[in-house]
Amino acid sequence: xxxxxxxxxxxxxxxxxxxxxxxxxxxxxxxxxxxxxxxxxxxxxxxxxxxxxxxxxxxxxxxxxxxxxxxxxxxxxxxxxxxxxxxxxxxxxxxxxxxxxxxxxxxxxxxxxxxxxxxxxxxxxxxxxxxxxxxxxxxxxxxxxxxxxxxxxxxxxxxxxxxxxxxxxxxxxxxxxxxxxxxxxxxxxxxxxxxxxxxxxxxxxxxxxxxxxxxxxxxxxxxxxxxxxxxxxxxxxxxxxxxxxxxxxxxxxxxxxxxxxxxxxxxxxxxxxxxxxxxxxxxxxxxxxxxxxxxxxxxxxxxxxxxxxxxxxxxxxxxxxxxxxxxxxxxxxxxxxxxxxxxxxxxxxxxxxxxxxxxxxxxxxxxxxxxxxxxxxxxxxxxxxxxxxxxxxxxxxxxxxxxxxxxxxxxxxxxxxxxxxxxxxxxxxxxxxxxxxxxxxxxxxxxxxxxxxxxxxxxxxxxxxxxxxxxxxxxxxxxxxxxxxxxxxxxxxxxxxxxxxxxxxxxxxxxxxxxxxxxxxxxxxxxxxxxxxxxxxxxxxxxxxxxxxxxxxxxxxxxxxxxxxxxxxxxxxxxxxxxxxxxxxxx
Amino acid sequence: xxxxxxxxxxxxxxxxxxxxxxxxxxxxxxxxxxxxxxxxxxxxxxxxxxxxxxxxxxxxxxxxxxxxxxxxxxxxxxxxxxxxxxxxxxxxxxxxxxxxxxxxxxxxxxxxxxxxxxxxxxxxxxxxxxxxxxxxxxxxxxxxxxxxxxxxxxxxxxxxxxxxxxxxxxxxxxxxxxxxxxxxxxxxxxxxxxxxxxxxxxxxxxxxxxxxxxxxxxxxxxxxxxxxxxx
Numbered sequence: 001x002x003x004x005x006x007x008x009x010x011x012x013x014x015x016x017x018x019x020x021x022x023x024x025x026x027x028x029x030x031x032x033x034x035x036x037x038x039x040x041x042x043x044x045x046x047x048x049x050x051x052x053x054x055x056x057x058x059x060x061x062x063x064x065x066x067x068x069x070x071x072x073x074x075x076x077x078x079x080x081x082x083x084x085x086x087x088x089x090x091x092x093x094x095x096x097x098x099x100x101x102x103x104x105x106x107x108x109x110x111x112x113x114x115x116x117x118x119x120x121x122x123x124x125x126x127x128x129x130x131x132x133x134x135x136x137x138x139x140x141x142x143x144x145x146x147x148x149x150x151x152x153x154x155x156x157x158x159x160x161x162x163x164x165x166x167x168x169x170x171x172x173x174x175x176x177x178x179x180x181x182x183x184x185x186x187x188x189x190x191x192x193x194x195x196x197x198x199x200x201x202x203x204x205x206x207x208x209x210x211x212x213x214x215x216x217x218x219x220x221x222x223x224x225x226x227x228x229x230x231x232x233x234x235x236x237x238x239x240x241x242x243x244x245x246x247x248x249x250x251x252x253x254x255x256x257x258x259x260x261x262x263x264x265x266x267x268x269x270x271x272x273x274x275x276x277x278x279x280x281x282x283x284x285x286x287x288x289x290x291x292x293x294x295x296x297x298x299x300x301x302x303x304x305x306x307x308x309x310x311x312x313x314x315x316x317x318x319x320x321x322x323x324x325x326x327x328x329x330x331x332x333x334x335x336x337x338x339x340x341x342x343x344x345x346x347x348x349x350x351x352x353x354x355x356x357x358x359x360x361x362x363x364x365x366x367x368x369x370x371x372x373x374x375x376x377x378x379x380x381x382x383x384x385x386x387x388x389x390x391x392x393x394x395x396x397x398x399x400x401x402x403x404x405x406x407x408x409x410x411x412x413x414x415x416x417x418x419x420x421x422x423x424x425x426x427x428x429x430x431x432x433x434x435x436x437x438x439x440x441x442x443x444x445x446x447x448x449x450x451x452x453x454x455x456x457x458x459x460x461x462x463x464x465x466x467x468x469x470x471x472x473x474x475x476x477x478x479x480x481x482x483x484x485x486x487x488x489x490x491x492x493x494x495x496x497x498x499x500x501x502x503x504x505x506x507x508x509x510x511x512x513x514x515x516x517x518x519x520x521x522x523x524x525x526x527x528x529x530x531x532x533x534x535x536x537x538x539x540x541x542x543x544x545x546x547x548x549x550x551x552x553x554x555x556x557x558x559x560x561x562x563x564x565x566x567x568x569x570x571x572x573x574x575x576x577x578x579x580x581x582x583x584x585x586x587x
Numbered sequence: 588x589x590x591x592x593x594x595x596x597x598x599x600x601x602x603x604x605x606x607x608x609x610x611x612x613x614x615x616x617x618x619x620x621x622x623x624x625x626x627x628x629x630x631x632x633x634x635x636x637x638x639x640x641x642x643x644x645x646x647x648x649x650x651x652x653x654x655x656x657x658x659x660x661x662x663x664x665x666x667x668x669x670x671x672x673x674x675x676x677x678x679x680x681x682x683x684x685x686x687x688x689x690x691x692x693x694x695x696x697x698x699x700x701x702x703x704x705x706x707x708x709x710x711x712x713x714x715x716x717x718x719x720x721x722x723x724x725x726x727x728x729x730x731x732x733x734x735x736x737x738x739x740x741x742x743x744x745x746x747x748x749x750x751x752x753x754x755x756x757x758x759x760x761x762x763x764x765x766x767x768x769x770x771x772x773x774x775x776x777x778x779x780x781x782x783x784x785x786x787x788x789x790x791x792x793x794x795x796x797x798x799x800x801x802x803x804x805x806x807x808x809x810x811x812x813x814x815x816x817x818x
Contacts, residue, residue, distance in 0.1 A: 039638055039644070039646060040646075040688070040692075040731070042645070042730070042731055043638050043639070043645060043646050044644075045638070045644075047643050047644050047730075048641065048643050048644070057711075093711075096712075097708075097711055097712055098708075100712040100713060101704075101708040101712075101713065102701075103702025103704075103761075103764065103767075105720065106712075106720075107717075107720060108715050108716065108717045108720045110716075110717060111714070112714030112716050113711075113712055113714065137727075140643075140728065143643060143730070144727065147727070151700045151701035151702070152701055154700060154701060155699075155701040186681055215638040215639040215640065215644065216637055216638050216640060217638045248615065249617075251640075252641075328643075331642070332641060332642075335642070335660050335662075336617075336641070454628070454631070455631065456627070456628035456631070457628070499630070499631050499632060500631050500632035502596050502598040502599065502632065502682070503598050504597055504598045504681065504682045505634050505683075505685050506634070507627075507631075507634045507635070508631035508632060511631075
């Protein structure tokens with residue numbers, strides 16, 4: 001098969017907040033950029049972010065970036081890299097003002113400044129009183145941000161390849177990244193997109209879990225592509241379970257509800273978070289709150305006839321606050337939980353939400369891997385930002401509103417870095433002869449598979465396995481079994497069969513290719529979780545209930561080829577300030 | 588539950604046809620999208636767009652028993668059977684329930700959907716009072732699903748010339764923004780027998796919007812602005 005080829009300065013895979021912030025930087029610098037997205041850009045999952053973007057603007061309470069840095073390090077359970085965290089928190093104000101200048105419709109305070117609300121894990125003065133740091137557009141901050149970034153890219157004439165799916169990374173003998181192969185969904189054609197810089201901004205992979213707040217498109221495509229190309233995946237055992245997904249449905253109910261003054265109740269009508277986090281209560285870190293909910297259910301204090309969920313009460317905020325600050329939440333509760341939160345509490349349960357791990361990068365967005373001489377060598381030509389990357393600012397647990405900040409700060413930083421790198425490397429490297437072999441093998445296998453299993457069926461097996469074996473609390477025997485079960489699922493994934501062989505918008509083929517990526521993520525998660533014999537952030541082991549800094553203050557690296565693990569040190573040294581040494585984490 | 592779904596695959600079909608499905612739903616299949624995902628798990632050739640499954644991304648707009656809506660926030664309970672599903676009207680069909688939205692987005696792009704402000708940006712945020720910001724409520728929330736525009740007879744008739752309700756709602760979003768400086772230019776861009784004035788206040792758009800927005804009212808406000816600047 002002859003495969004068409006196009007050349008660009010840079011190719012970006014993914015048009016969510018991270019991809020579009022990077023694209024804007026590159027387009028405005030006059031580079032020739034292709035931005036590929038499986039969906040029209042404003043349908044990317046950034047659109048679903050609700051509560052806000054963190055920045056120490058100090059519009060409501062006194063604040064500064066250093067306090068934000070402390071909160072983020074503590075929130076990460078000391079697994080976050082402190083150089084990257086300092087980098088992010090220092091730039092937060094600037095990037096938020098920039099978004100406002102782009103036209104983002106933030107809510108406003110009486111004095112005309114950007115509205116801010118409190119969020120979990122935010123403190124003043126290094127662990128003191130609650131801070132008010134989340135800059136918000138009602139409870140639709142992600143929507144407001146994503147549309148603004150798309151609009152700004154329209155202005156900058158960014159070239160989008162809409163409804164294109166990245167398939168595999170192209171690396172040469174030295175390991176340099178030279179572009180990707182991609183599929184145009186409408187025509188079914190495969191193309192080589194050759195680039196001097198390839199940036200992954202493919203988002204999360206929450207679809208490895210049965211109950212997830214994530215969109216259907218969140219299938220870890222960037223992680224799958226990277227893993228198949230020999231790039232390790234970092235800290236994949238750390239998955240955030242959001243405390244408040246709608247019971248039985250999984251749709252997200254923003255932490256903004258608790259930021260505005262809502263709180264959780266068990267079946268006795270008790271505000272149980274007071275027992276788990278006497279100081280921060282309902283605004284403790286998400287891992288802490290999710291464990292509290294799970295414990296309440298386990299100990300028989302759940303609500304409903306099956307005692308399997310908790311209640312999120314907000315009616316006391318009054319109709320005005322709810323309609324002004326939480327209109328989207330009200331809409332979701334009415335549609336998906338059949339309750340109007342103005343009158344009744346919302347039934348909620350912890351739900352898989354965010355992947356702290358990902359493709360290892362430095363704070364310039366450059367992918368780093370054990371390569372040639374060191375554990376963190378830059379992979380030439382390869383960049384990753386946003387949820388698919390592990391930079392690592394979230395460590396073992398992400399704070400709410402730090403994800404929108406992450407995508408904007410590192411999207412911009414990667415854009416800037418690519419501009420610099422291309423000045424030094426102005427020419428395309430020649431493509432290797434086997435550039436398309438890997439992808440053609442996969443596509444041909446899928447095309448010709450006979451007697452294989454249905455994609456939906458194998459996908460369900462994968463999601464149920466992850467849900468049962470790798471949830472909020474993790475048990476040694478379940479993890480061990482989980483590793484072998486997910487290994488069995490992986491064998492089934494390699495044998496899937498599709499009935500639909502059409503060239504035109506073949507979504508069956510897309511879903512089969514997505515499953516190849518999901519299984520890479522699931523394997524990495526399960527193997528990494530089974531090995532980490534401690535509890536840290538979102539990784540809570542029943543058999544090792546304590547954090548173990550002597551043995552485990554280190555990042556996991558998972559290699560797909562032989563399902564091998566390696567480790568690298570946490571970067572405890574910030575850029576300019578003093579390090580925050582690990583200490584007991586209480587809220 | 589019984590469904591009758593529009594099917595067309597240009598790779599093998601000469602013309603479209605309706606296909607019947609009878610599918611046993613689980614109690615957890617509350618929304619139409621859940622039902623479609625269940626059908627697709629049996630017949631993988633059924634093609635549709637979907638993503639967030641909570642009504643914010645705008646992917647799964649389709650014509651449901653004659654009305655445009657989002658499958659993911661349309662409860663199956665209460666739908667008349669067989670549930671008749673067709674692609675959004677007025678746009679070319681690529682396959683099954685997937686339409687070619689090029690023209691819809693061209694119209695959106697034509698209104699310059701970005702803030703224009705040529706002053707040097709200040710050190711911090713541009714100030715905007717809560718009242719000024721409130722002008723954007725009911726306007727900025729649009730998810731570009733095209734339910735409204737493809738329900739509009741004026742758009743069906745002149746999709747290349749009439750901006751359509753979604754595009755005009757967004758035109759108003761920038762006209763209404765106290766930070767935008769291109770009001771006159773934006774109105775010039777719409778002062779045309781087709782671009783704005785093909786709207787005859789039929790109000791199908793209001794009826795169709797799954798987010799409860801009101802493009803007709805926004806269009807009325809643009810027309811008021813036009814009148815005001817001539818007197």
